Structures are given as structure tokens and as C-alpha cells.
Amino acid sequence: MSKHTRSLTSRNSDPSLSWQSRERLLLAPFAMFSAHSAGREHSETQHNYRGPFQRDRDRILHSSAFRRLSGKMQVFTGDMGDYHRTRLTHTNEVASLARTIGRTLRLNEDLIEAMALLHDIGHPPFGHCGEDALQACVKDFGGFSHNAFAIELATRIEQRYTSYSGLNLTREVLSGQQFRSRKDSGIVQMLEIQVVDSADSIAYDAHDLDDALKLGLLNWQQLAGLGLVQRARQLAPLDQSSSSNRRQMLVHTLIDIQMDNFLQYSMALLSEANQLDSKAVQEVGIQLQMSPEMQSDKEELEAFLFERVYRHPNLVEVRLRAATRVSQLYLLLKSYPQRLPERFQKWASEWGVEHTVAVYLAGMTDRFCDDQYTALIELGRESAQDWS
Ligand code: MG
Secondary structure (H helix, E strand, O other), X not given: OOHHHHHHHHHHOOOOOOHHHHHHHHOOOXXXXXXXXXXXXXXXXXXXXXXXXXXHHXXXXXXXXXHHXXXXXXXXXXXXXXXXXXXXXXXXXHHHXXXXXXXXXXXXXXXXXXXXXXXXXXXXXXXXXXXXXXXXXXXXXXXXXXXXXXXXXXXHHOEOOOOOOEOOOEHHHHHHHHHXXXXXXXXXXXXXXXXXXXXXXXXXXXHHHHHHHHOOOOOHHHHOOOHHHHHHHHHOOHHHOOHHHHHHHHHHHHHHHHHHHHHHHHHHHHHHHOOOOHHHHHHOOOOOOOOHHHHHXXXXXXXXXXXXHHOOHHXXXXXXXXXXXXXXXXXXXXXXXXXXXXXXXXXXXXXXXXXXXXXXXXXOOHHHHHHHHHHHHHOOOOOOOOOO
């Protein structure tokens, strides 16, 4: 056993290994080290055994906004069955893929997981249909975006502490989310943020295809010409299995192919950066990505999903229902803010009625929005209920 191996073995078996030491042992120089965090708005004493990004991850996981993700649709509503993804299961898939990438590239997994768990926390009810409806309601009052709403939830709506509002997350996690709402800024982001973004995209392409096949919105013949499906066919015996096995095999092969390509291509990019730290890697503009050929196949799949799934007549119905419920509730509560739950009435005097009504609607689950629509619009009840 070499001196180096002996020293690693003895340090790894030390039960008191601190998070700082663990990161020094495991992370690449270009990772975002927890010890270099720019801190939080409200300073806190260091935790005995959890690093700052671990604490962020736990705070997000324990937040009420995170739990409500289980009642928010991703693409398909709860009326369509129990198989397909919700916003919560999508989030967990993203976190899982992102952590695999992060561990392989020796980036900060805790930071990656925290950002992955936060990334969709601001989605309103009824997925992108709900978001479009809400945006149409408040377009003259600052607009609405789920990415910006995630920041609002994390900084002023979630209540966990007596002396201030919000989760008091680190600046790195918050800036990662801010980047998502300003992706076109032209600024190259921290590698950990880039990883979450890529994992999100790999996850939703694969699972939207899976869900659409399972729901019968697509058939196999329609997929045959897609470059990514042809690549999967070369690796997995798709044509010899039952329809259900074939679907499962296609989905995990699609994920494997893209993950492998992303990792290989990104490792080659990072091999040039071994002497650089997290900030320097951003300054030289390293952008983790797939090969151009794989990226082009992925874009082909996304265009296909956009045309054949997201615009499917079954989803147009959902879009209409979401638009009706969200906009009618918005109009009613904007005209009668005294019907809002108490804490929202207080916020309305600080933030404006329009924005506060949007916040109230955006925090709802699909079912809660349906219930409030029935109670306030159909039955004419006087007071709206709080969702938290
Ligand atoms: Mg997502």
C-alpha cells in the first residue's frame, strides 16, 4: 500500500471527517467549495456536521412549497391516471441525474442537489398552462414566471424563522435560480448550475416521451425517424420486447445515451481546466454540454414533443380549463382582495393587489385551485382558504 493510499484510507475511515475535509479530498479544483460560499443574507453560525449547501438542501426539502409539488402536474393532469410524472417526481429525477453528473465530474453534489430540488418549486398549478394564464393576468403588473416565483418563495413567503421570512439560503443557490430566469444574459454560470440545467432537460425529454407513449398520445411508428430513437435501437433490443418493456427500455436507454455523451464531452472540456477554480472556469467560458451531433438529435426530439405532445388536443382541453380557472379566480380576488386569506391581505398592501393575487394562485396545487374555483366561483363563498 502506497503512502498516499494509506493516508486516504485512514482519513476516509475517520468518523469525524468534516465536510470541509471531505470536499478537499473529493472535489475537483473547479468545483464550488462550500467553504468559499458567499454566505447568506442573515448570517448563521456554522453547523457541526452539515455544510452550508447541505443545509440549503434540507431547508428546501422541508419547505411547504416543496411538499406541494406532489399536487402539481408536470405535463399531464391527475385525471389522466397515476403513471405519469408530477412536478415532485420530475424534481427527484432531475436531482438524481444531476447528482450522477456532479459526482462523476467531481463537482459539489450538495450544491447541485439543493439547486435541483429548488428548480421547479415556483411552478403554479396546471403546469405551463397555468403559468401562461397567470402571466396573461399580470402582464401589466410585473408579469409572472415560475423561476422568479421560486426566488420569492425562498426569500419571503416560506416562514421558518421568527426573526425573518424565507429560508435564508446561500447566495450560490439563489443565484443559480436567478440564472434560470435570465438564461439569455450571456454570462457563463457555475458548473453546478449548468449541471442542473442539463439534467432537467435530459429528464423531461425522456419522461415526457415515456408518459405520452403510456397515455397513448404517441405510437411507435411516429418515433421511428427520430435520431435519438435510432441510436437507442442500436443499443437495446427494443423491437423484440413487449410494448411496456419496450417503452421502459427506450426511456432508460435514451437517458443513458445522453448522460454518457454529456459526461464524455464535458470531461474532455474540463481536462483543460484542471488548474482553474470555480470562478476562473466561468471566466474562461467553459460550458458543459453534449456533442453537437447529440445536441442536434435532442433538439429534433424536443421539436417532435412540442408538436405531437404539448399541442395534443387532450392537452389543449387542460390548457383551456387552467386558463379559465386561474383567470376567473384572479379577476374575482383582484376585485375583492378582502376575500383573500389574512396574510395575503397584509401582503397586498405592501406588494400590490395584482402581484399578491398572483402569488396566492401560484402557490396552489391543482386540486386546491379546483376546490377554490368551486367554492368561490361556483358556490359564491366569501373567503378564500390559505394553502399553507
Ligand atoms: Mg424542471
